[in-house]
Amino acid sequence: MAVLQLLFLLLISCPATLARPRRHLPPCQVVQMDVLCSDLSLKSAPANLPRDVQMLDLSRNQVQNLTQETLGFHTDFHQLNLHSNRIHFIQPGLFKDMKALRVLDLSKNHLNVFAQSKTNVGPLTAVESLDLSSNGLYTGMSDYFLAESPSLSNLSLNSNSITKIEQSTFSRALSLRKINLHNNVIMEIEDGAFDSLDHLAELDLSKNSITCIIDFNLHNLEILNFSK
Template identity: 50%
Template sequence: QALPHLEHLNLAHNHLAAGTVLSTPGLGPLPRVTSLDLSGNSLYSGLVERLLGEAPALRALSLAQNSLTRLGRRTFWGTPALERLDLHSNVLMDIEDGAFEALPHLAHLNLSRNSLTCISDFSLQQLRVLDLSCNSIEAFQTAPDPQAEYQLAWLDLRENKLLHFPDLASLPRLLYLNMSNNLIRLPTGLAQGGEGIHAPSEGWSALPFSNPSGNASGHALSQLLNLDLSYNEIELVPEGFLEPLTSLRFLNLSRNCLRAFVGLRAGFLPCLVHLDVSHNALATLALGTRALGSLRTLLLQDNALQDLPPYT
């Protein structure tokens, strides 16, 4: 009310959780504020709603470095225009179903450095960037909706506890995928014809890039440019696992347990320019004469190779 034209407000690293502002109507109406930084204020769950109040024009909100443990359905009801939300470095363990339903324009969500253990029924179709790094996530699944049109282009799942590669067939617009520093093992084989065998845990796919519709021209993740699977427990990349990634330019498989890397089929990873399979246990490298036709950088240091293909 006193600052009717205020558009940007930075209250980071204060002591709002201990102040009287929470016993009053919070910050009061914020009719024109588009960016608000409340990071580092020791805020805990239940206080955010009172502090925010009505902020109908707010597009960017930082609640990073606080003490939030859960997000409820009403947490963001006062911020319907929100596009960017930063929640990194809290202690979030629970996100209530529908917590983000009041945010139809949310495009960028940072949930890194929290205590999340599972992402099930992911359904934020409008989201473009999702950072889930540095949690304790063991499973990531999208909601089972065949009509969903997910816009997600950037997904960071590094430094979690994933045991298997998630089924990402419903995320066809993904460009960047980081799953380094997990516990991932890939299935040891595929049936003839490229059909995936199921991994031990329900909801995980042996061939996560396959197109459920069977349309060869519409493979899931055919737009993916960057895939990082370094620092996992991968011993073998199954035949057919990477073949749908026809746009991939950067592939990092370093610091796994790889014993062999095979790409014999013509047109295998046709756009790949950078391949890192260093720091593994590679004894076999088998590449077809027409595979990896765009490759510029090949990192093979610290392996067990004794021979290379003559045309390498």
């Protein structure tokens, strides 16, 4: 009986402690410095991200606005996987302090809405691989993502609504080695559109509406896909 009385006294002496709800955290998987949070209906990264996280997978969630707060104010990412969300806004200058970011996947979002603001995404100082596929982008919209991307070597623009490749389209991404333009509606490629890309080795123009094949004058080109 004495034990029960003591337990009762302890319970009534600290009700605030017992009433405090347990903090619910999304069941992300953490593997060393990689955080995997796909398919969790998240609108932002979990608040308890490890400080040294290098890869964040937020794919197949419900992110709409990509801001510093969305990413937990982390800047040490090496890889960001944000495909298959609902992103239609990117905070200007969001990536400028991400000096180690090498891979950025923004495919299957609504970046055509963001591009209508005519705001540059960059600088993307260290980004080497950028995926913008399936975003409803049309001619000229990719310019806002490539304006400050000096290290970019791999670019995917497949499954968009691009109708024309202009001379200026890739003029500020001179390190490009691979470009994927598969499954657009490209009908015209301006003369000199690829002339500034001295390192371009692979170009996929398959499943487009190109009727006239021009001489691209690309001496380092190894793979050119024009298939229907």
